[in-house]
Amino acid sequence: MDHPFVIIGGDAAGMSAASKARREAPDLDVIVFEQGEWVSYAACGMPYYVKGEVGELDDLVAVKPETFRDQRDIDLRTAHEVVGIDPTAQTVTVSTDEETFDQPYHSLLIGTGARAIEPPFDGLDLDGVFTLRSMDEAAAIQRYVSNAKPASAAIVGGGYVGVEMAEALTERGLDVSIYEMLPRTLQPFGEETALTVEDHLREHGVDLHLDTAVEGFIGEETVAGIEHDGGVDDADLVIVGVGVAPNVELAEQAGIELGPTGAIATDEYGRTNYADVYAAGDCAEAENVVTGDPDHVPLALTANRAGRAIGTTVAGDPTETGGTAGTAIVKAFDLGAARTGVLDEERAREAGFDPVSVTIDAPTRPHYYPGGSELTVTLIADRETGRVLGASMVGADGVKRIDTVATALGSGLTVTELQNLDLAYAPPFSPVWDPVLTAAKVLAGKL
Amino acid sequence: MDHPFVIIGGDAAGMSAASKARREAPDLDVIVFEQGEWVSYAACGMPYYVKGEVGELDDLVAVKPETFRDQRDIDLRTAHEVVGIDPTAQTVTVSTDEETFDQPYHSLLIGTGARAIEPPFDGLDLDGVFTLRSMDEAAAIQRYVSNAKPASAAIVGGGYVGVEMAEALTERGLDVSIYEMLPRTLQPFGEETALTVEDHLREHGVDLHLDTAVEGFIGEETVAGIEHDGGVDDADLVIVGVGVAPNVELAEQAGIELGPTGAIATDEYGRTNYADVYAAGDCAEAENVVTGDPDHVPLALTANRAGRAIGTTVAGDPTETGGTAGTAIVKAFDLGAARTGVLDEERAREAGFDPVSVTIDAPTRPHYYPGGSELTVTLIADRETGRVLGASMVGADGVKRIDTVATALGSGLTVTELQNLDLAYAPPFSPVWDPVLTAAKVLAGKL
Numbered sequence: 021m022d023h024p025f026v027i028i029g030g031d032a033a034g035m036s037a038a039s040k041a042r043r044e045a046p047d048l049d050v051i052v053f054e055q056g057e058w059v060s061y062a063a064c065g066m067p068y069y070v071k072g073e074v075g076e077l078d079d080l081v082a083v084k085p086e087t088f089r090d091q092r093d094i095d096l097r098t099a100h101e102v103v104g105i106d107p108t109a110q111t112v113t114v115s116t117d118e119e120t121f122d123q124p125y126h127s128l129l130i131g132t133g134a135r136a137i138e139p140p141f142d143g144l145d146l147d148g149v150f151t152l153r154s155m156d157e158a159a160a161i162q163r164y165v166s167n168a169k170p171a172s173a174a175i176v177g178g179g180y181v182g183v184e185m186a187e188a189l190t191e192r193g194l195d196v197s198i199y200e201m202l203p204r205t206l207q208p209f210g211e212e213t214a215l216t217v218e219d220h221l222r223e224h225g226v227d228l229h230l231d232t233a234v235e236g237f238i239g240e241e242t243v244a245g246i247e248h249d250g251g252v253d254d255a256d257l258v259i260v261g262v263g264v265a266p267n268v269e270l271a272e273q274a275g276i277e278l279g280p281t282g283a284i285a286t287d288e289y290g291r292t293n294y295a296d297v298y299a300a301g302d303c304a305e306a307e308n309v310v311t312g313d314p315d316h317v318p319l320a321l322t323a324n325r326a327g328r329a330i331g332t333t334v335a336g337d338p339t340e341t342g343g344t345a346g347t348a349i350v351k352a353f354d355l356g357a358a359r360t361g362v363l364d365e366e367r368a369r370e371a372g373f374d375p376v377s378v379t380i381d382a383p384t385r386p387h388y389y390p391g392g393s394e395l396t397v398t399l400i401a402d403r404e405t406g407r408v409l410g411a412s413m414v415g416a417d418g419v420k421r422i423d424t425v426a427t428a429l430g431s432g433l434t435v436t437e438l439q440n441l442d443l444a445y446a447p448p449f450s451p452v453w454d455p456v457l458t459a460a461k462v463l464a465g466k467l
Numbered sequence: 468m469d470h471p472f473v474i475i476g477g478d479a480a481g482m483s484a485a486s487k488a489r490r491e492a493p494d495l496d497v498i499v500f501e502q503g504e505w506v507s508y509a510a511c512g513m514p515y516y517v518k519g520e521v522g523e524l525d526d527l528v529a530v531k532p533e534t535f536r537d538q539r540d541i542d543l544r545t546a547h548e549v550v551g552i553d554p555t556a557q558t559v560t561v562s563t564d565e566e567t568f569d570q571p572y573h574s575l576l577i578g579t580g581a582r583a584i585e586p587p588f589d590g591l592d593l594d595g596v597f598t599l600r601s602m603d604e605a606a607a608i609q610r611y612v613s614n615a616k617p618a619s620a621a622i623v624g625g626g627y628v629g630v631e632m633a634e635a636l637t638e639r640g641l642d643v644s645i646y647e648m649l650p651r652t653l654q655p656f657g658e659e660t661a662l663t664v665e666d667h668l669r670e671h672g673v674d675l676h677l678d679t680a681v682e683g684f685i686g687e688e689t690v691a692g693i694e695h696d697g698g699v700d701d702a703d704l705v706i707v708g709v710g711v712a713p714n715v716e717l718a719e720q721a722g723i724e725l726g727p728t729g730a731i732a733t734d735e736y737g738r739t740n741y742a743d744v745y746a747a748g749d750c751a752e753a754e755n756v757v758t759g760d761p762d763h764v765p766l767a768l769t770a771n772r773a774g775r776a777i778g779t780t781v782a783g784d785p786t787e788t789g790g791t792a793g794t795a796i797v798k799a800f801d802l803g804a805a806r807t808g809v810l811d812e813e814r815a816r817e818a819g820f821d822p823v824s825v826t827i828d829a830p831t832r833p834h835y836y837p838g839g840s841e842l843t844v845t846l847i848a849d850r851e852t853g854r855v856l857g858a859s860m861v862g863a864d865g866v867k868r869i870d871t872v873a874t875a876l877g878s879g880l881t882v883t884e885l886q887n888l889d890l891a892y893a894p895p896f897s898p899v900w901d902p903v904l905t906a907a908k909v910l911a912g913k914l
Contacts, residue, residue, distance in 0.1 A: 032899075065835055065894050079835040180893075309889065320899045321892050342887030349891035358891050388512055388526040420897065423871045423890045430888045431878030440789030441877045442756065443870045444796035444805050445768050446627075447512050450867065452479075452767045 029131035030054030033301030033327035040331030071188035134302035142236025170256030178205030300326035356419035361410025476578035477501030480748030480774035487778030518635035589683025617703030625652030747773035803866035808857025
């Protein structure tokens, strides 16, 4: 290989690929171009930095740039923006403050990530209005809370970033309101879980404005209020968290194909329509293990794993990136909520299934043992085949049990097979019938 | 069906079968003969009753006898001992304090359970020497600790009952010693997990005598010491917990076949060599999901599930009892330990596998998030096929993750498939790479 393995983007997918390729093929040159200064950071930790549980923003950095450079021998170039890809010539065009140059590549990985969606709200540029996608934004929010001492916060969007920020800002002493366009928060988690989380948010003083369309933000220079279809409320701080969009423009301009979700289409090895160009992470699609269709689930594990697999492939050992079950978990004050697979009945029907679901409440420990709590489990399966399609759960304890269902999805288990799993029981950890087994028992009775 | 469904034994397997058969076939008569007075109780909760965390022994009873009789319409007869089975005549002979009679059956379930093994130790009948198998024994130990105020306890056997009782009696203020014949405690959990638990037991003041053969107990009337191949130690209370033996004598005398483990042989529906005679629970074998061989793992979930399945079958809907992965979990003071599948390399080789294993330490939460701890995970797979064979884990937090591996075993996943599972990640719950995934990654690199 004369030319290096070039990677665009120095976060989860890119740095996982760089590290793995370097380790597996020590003779391979690896160059990473990152337009910003932060690399390999845990974006999912940012709400806990704002909350005050993580002392320094630097604590969120998994591996420092100098470690990549000095110890892993990776040519990591921050403040280098890739402005063009020529897949025929096998070069990328790179721009810095000082120069623009072409870099040939042997293999290319596009790991450009996603950006926060900014709807056309009035007043988005007022001081005190933030999205939460980059480390710089996390730092800015933290400074703003400490210095401007806002009394109230409006969070636009009731997804998991919205819920996590509601907890963080409440903990910092602000009066928090969430504005959500849909009738429910945490839409991907299903109605039963969302209702429980919403009650809990209200118990912690969070004001919920559901079915509410935000129009914009008002104020001189600094934000002072939020306008929506129900009126105007005070707001000294605004977080806009209405979702993310994959950064695909660079790929698209180079003739790299996008998939049905709008993210970059990839095969099982993470390859795009050019055999030597890969894409991974929040800018790329992954196969949904339940439907078999391309999906766009911009979460950290998918990015890390696909990057690692592509690094292995580029180093000479073709390795599949693995699919996604859309597994997600979120903390809201004292509750946890988790989901995996296909929960939406309409989406299940579109994928050719006949969905049947149950929701059960079950204790996480036997009634006689201290410290248990109720776990609400929703389980959904296909009526004809009995195949498990997805699950959601919510409770003060034990929501990591979603992994049992995620594993069942990865194996294509039926409800009967799920019900027959030999899960761990002892009073300090579980009732005899784990809540997942109880849900499977009840669902099996409905099939 | 002219004759009833007769069940011998009123605990997990028996009462699950009775309840399920009654619900599915309301016209079916169900009679349960239980030789004692306690039914449907959580034997696994007994150490926590002795410890003082469970207020009343009655709290361990899942469903009370009168509930079975009055609300579930089950003819439950306590203090009724079945003394003979005639599978040709399809009758059982029942003995009470007052009479002996024959009861015809349509279908019969043998759920006679297991008993504590009592090695031929001298002094087993001294006051203050107990096993812990029955509720009456739990009550007696509790009374003895409260009334006789023993200062020291000797626990014979370092299995999970021994470990749980060490915690319980330490908590009650006794100086506790464990005597184990083997070089390690918790033998089925593997060496790495056992070593961690042993260090932790010592930190909590438990004195471990490993590789030590107990010879007997000394004292007038009341126990005062324990004799072993290393000498004599004081002991005011002795718990003998060296394992259990299935109660198979009744079955054996009736010509019902035992399997290679010495427990009653059953097919996938829990049937014995007589088509209308079933066996389930601690007296019966179950198929090991990893080896496919008959196994004897006397644990609560297997008993409950098999009983429930047999109840369904007897009611007219043939239902498989499900296998066992030998999944177990135990608390030792502030640590949890768990295991599933085949961990013993010799046993794996006997089953035709070429075992390869790794042991890793991984955090249960990201380094920057408060409250995580180290989890030590041992994962074992077959070199040729990559199939996952078993796992063990130990740590202060998160050992219920064993369920992920138990689910993988139930599905026959390979290490690569395990590594590619989409498990749940958010900082309050897990690092990006769940410890199970990390173990799979490392093991995949060794295959």
